[in-house]
Amino acid sequence: MSNEQVRPSAPVPTTLPLSEIGKLIQSNPPNISYIQYDISLEPKYLPQIRALISKDLSEPYSIYVYRYFLYQWPELCFIAIDTTTSENDLVAVVICKLERHRGGPMRGYIAMLATQEMHRGRGLAKTLVSKAIDLMIAKNADEIALETEETNTAAMRLYESLGFLRSKKLHRYYLNGNSAYRLLLYLKPGVGQIPTDDFYDPFGYNDLPPSAQDDPRFPQGQADKDDLFRRGIV
Numbered sequence: 702m703s704n705e706q707v708r709p710s711a712p713v714p715t716t717l718p719l720s721e722i723g724k725l726i727q728s729n730p731p732n733i734s735y736i737q738y739d740i741s742l743e744p745k746y747l748p749q750i751r752a753l754i755s756k757d758l759s760e761p762y763s764i765y766v767y768r769y770f771l772y773q774w775p776e777l778c779f780i781a782i783d784t785t786t787s788e789n790d791l792v793a794v795v796i797c798k799l800e801r802h803r804g805g806p807m808r809g810y811i812a813m814l815a816t817q818e819m820h821r822g823r824g825l826a827k828t829l830v831s832k833a834i835d836l837m838i839a840k841n842a843d844e845i846a847l848e849t850e851e852t853n854t855a856a857m858r859l860y861e862s863l864g865f866l867r868s869k870k871l872h873r874y875y876l877n878g879n880s881a882y883r884l885l886l887y888l889k890p891g892v893g894q895i896p897t898d899d900f901y902d903p904f905g906y907n908d909l910p911p912s913a914q915d916d917p918r919f920p921q922g923q924a925d926k927d928d929l930f931r932r933g934i935v
């Protein structure tokens with residue numbers, strides 16, 4: 702858990718009309734609506750996103766990490782809300798980014814994904830991830846990457862059913878000491894051969910978990926090499 706406290710959010714209407722809280726995309730299953738995130742949703746939904754992710758993912762994420770993703774790539778975050786609740790509560794979220802990887806391929810990256818326990822097994826995560834993938838394809842991504850704990854059967858099955866392949870095992874990748882698989886989805890022929898340049902990532906930041914990316918605790922150029930080593934990354 703991060704020791705950052707959720708800041709009190711600005712007052713929001715008790716029931717937000719869907720037309721005003723984002724781009725309504727579709728409703729499947731019934732009573733679930735999918736919304737493309739927008740910064741204007743932060744007061745209402747960022748606290749809920751943080752609560753859901755910190756409950757379900759072992760890795761602690763500070764507020765900086767959420768803002769790193771949501772301020773730069775808000776459109777690559779999708780949320781599912783339950784329209785039967787009086788406040789259209791958040792029930793699932795995916796958070797992503799898209800940028801060039803070490804001067805090589807345009808790489809989409811799925812940083813966080815979670816579905817509230819009582820809504821699992823209804824296709825919410827698969828729908829959210831599919832929307833993110835579709836948008837990355839529209840934005841000319843070459844490949845999409847992510848990491849997941851090696852023991853996370855639900856996530857592994859979900860991603861492998863979408864075509865992701867295991868590309869690398871990252872020993873003791875997470876702060877809790879658990880190992881991860883890096884999964885890759887190639888979107889174009891020959892993408893695996895696009896050269897990358899280690900000059901762009903001499904300290905291996907791209908092999909740090911999202912909890913460390915752009916986090917002031919891991920300042921660029923001053924990576925704790927022992928920590929990287931402990932995580933089996935170098």
Ligand SMILES: CC(C)(COP(=O)(O)OP(=O)(O)OC[C@H]1O[C@@H](n2cnc3c(N)ncnc32)[C@H](O)[C@@H]1OP(=O)(O)O)[C@@H](O)C(=O)NCCC(=O)NCCS
Nearest residue numbers: 757814815816821822823824825826827849855856858859
């Ligand atoms: C992983 C997680 C996001 C899946 O969410 P979900 O909304 O229940 O997933 P979906 O209903 O969209 O399932 C999609 C596919 O995932 C796989 N899957 C989902 N839950 C599964 C489970 N408990 N066991 C095995 N496979 C599972 C299945 O292949 C499923 O497809 P199917 O229903 O056609 O068989 C959810 O379990 C969760 O929030 N876990 C905790 C957080 C987490 O692990 N996040 C992923 C980090 S990488």
